Amino acid sequence: MPRRRWLLADQLGPHFLDDPDQPVLLVEVRELFRHRPTHRQKAHLILSALRHRAAELGDRALLLRTDTFREALAQVGDPLEVCHPHSRAALRFARSVPGLTVLPPRGFITSQADFAGWADRPRRGPLRMTDFYRHARRRHEVLTAATGPGRRTRAETRSGPVAPPPPPPIVEDDIDAQVRRDLDRWAADGVRFVGRDGPRRYPATHDEAQARLTHFLTHRLPGYGRYADVMSVDDPGLAHSMLSSSFNLGLLHPEPAVRAAEQAWRAGTAPRTAVEPFIRGLLGWREFLWQLYWYFEPRYRGANWLAATEPMPQWFAELDADAVEAHCLADVLAAVRDTAWTHQTPRLLVLANYALQRGWRPTEVADWFQRCFVDGTPWVMNATVIGMSQYADLARVDTRPYAVDGTDIDEISDYCTGCRYTPERALGDLACPYTGGFESFLHRNRARLMTDARLAAELDRRDGPEHREAVLAQEEKRGSTPP
Structure with missing residues (x-):
């Protein structure tokens, strides 16, 4: 029987599982929200994503709601494994649990060994994202000039502001309603939140996130280069995908998104001036920040x-x-x-x-x-x-x-x-x-x-x-x- 895979709240996409029959553990710990005030909508999204993943997995999933993670793990009789956590505190905890196997990191494109090899090379000056991005593009063969369109793309000949159709709506369900009731009860019990409650605005499942990504690549990506740095009262999102939470919850893996954006350039539906900054955000900045978090000492x-x-x-x-x-x-x-x-x-x-x-x-x-x-x-x-x-x-x-x-x-x-x-x-x-x-x-x-x-x-x-x-x-x- 395979080990039960513990899926953390930021490891909820399909790429965090290998075996379609593998049993899964998911854990809700209310005490995490007691330590410091969290935005109400962030708390809602995390709980909604956990519970939606449990519902998707059905009988394979064991969802526990406890005061501490250690208390939850003590209730599980199966051998456990977990993918490398995304914070130092979570990694320290995972390594302190007897019998818990910690697997290599997932959800990123560049390996820690590859980054360390690049960062430790003989060089002058500090680490810079632009240098890492050039390395990552060569290493993963992304946006190679020889394979790009040799003509002016349709997207490059467009003029005027982007006016895309609205993205696929987020439709709340019974799970969201129960999350809202639970958060109301927690607030009455002394758990502090900041910000206003509201309808869920961000994907809580892989399918919701993938639908939003497909819409972005089709309708918003062509204007991304022109509008990515602009701030507007009337349109706060402009050409942005607004999928950062989906990547950080592990609902989406960045590599297919990078490849799909690159394909839009090759097909002539989005200009390189739009595709490159989007890819730089995922393959460059996002990967760079993740790697620096582990490469720099904790005192940073x-x-x-x-x-x-x-x-x-x-x-x-x-x-x-x-x-x-x-x-x-x-x-x-x-x-x-x-x-x-x-x-x-x-x-x-x-x-x-x-x-x-x-x-x-x-x-x-x-x-x-x-x-x-x-x-x-x-x-x-x-x-x-x-x-x-x-x-x-x-x-x-x-x-x-x-x-x-x-x-x-x-x-x-x-x-x-x-x-x-x-x-x-x-x-x-x-x-x-x-x-x-x-x-x-x-x-x-x-x-x-x-x-x-x-x-x-x-x-x-x-x-x-x-x-x-x-x-x-x-x-x-x-x-x-x-x-």
Whole structure:
């Protein structure tokens, strides 16, 4: 008889099983949600996905609901195995359980051995995603120029904005209704959630996720290159697939998605300018972040090179978008409150940029992203927030801080239209909090940032002593109050 496979809550796709008859264990632990407030919609999605997987597997699945994982495992008499967990804490626990076999990782394209071989090669300078992406493309033979279309594709000749049909709807069922009742009961029993409840917006099964992916590849991928970095009040998703939670729950494997996007380019239905950034997100950034999580030492999470020590204010932590007047921040914070998701540009340029400018503790910012986003996981938020957005790791992930002022936000969004603040102004009642915050960030961290040529030029341009002192005094007065 095969060992019973323990499927963790982020290992729910078909690629985490080998034998169609293998028995399966799934475990719900309510105490995990007691430790810190989690977005209500994220909690709903996790429980819904677990229970839907159990329903799909039928008699093969044993679904246990206990206070701890150890208590659940003690109830199972069968020999157990589990695929390599996706966090250090879960891996430590799995290795501490007598008789539990830990299998190699799944759900990623590049192996840890292959990454270590690339990372440990003789080189100059720190690890960079662009270098890894070139390695991964060669290693897996993705987007090889010789096999691409030799003519201008139909997608490249299109003009005007993308207006795709809506994706296949998410239809809640009895499982979702029971999850909602359980979460209501947990909340009444003292389990804290943040954000608003709402209908389930994201796939909880492989079939739902695959239908959404097929729709994206057909209707949204052609415009992805043009609109991936744009922020819009009217269409928060734009050309994005909104499938990050499906990949991170293990409902989808990234390699078939990469191959399907590549095939769209070969068939001439999507231009390379759209296909390449989508593939770079999966084969490049996603793989890079996963590998860095295991390659870097555990102490990386506590990195704080910029000595940022300010606590995150309550209004931000509790997603109080109604307290905010700055149009961009109010809209993006409301999106997190209402949907537990925004795409990467508002995460970096609006949310994380605001935290960076004000010197909030990087670990608190990373924890907030992990709890409040439906796709939040330790291995993503570690390098993305600690390194990339908060620049707390001395440039081990990115070459410069992800800090911009209001004019940069204005350039790629429609947020500044109708906002009470003026993106070009750093001083006064109409000063954009991002422009004043950016200058204050540069002045406070001058000694640490002068090695970056672009930031040094920014400092020279804005660094008159009277102006500098006025900006620093203004931003200190603003403090942690909502902008």
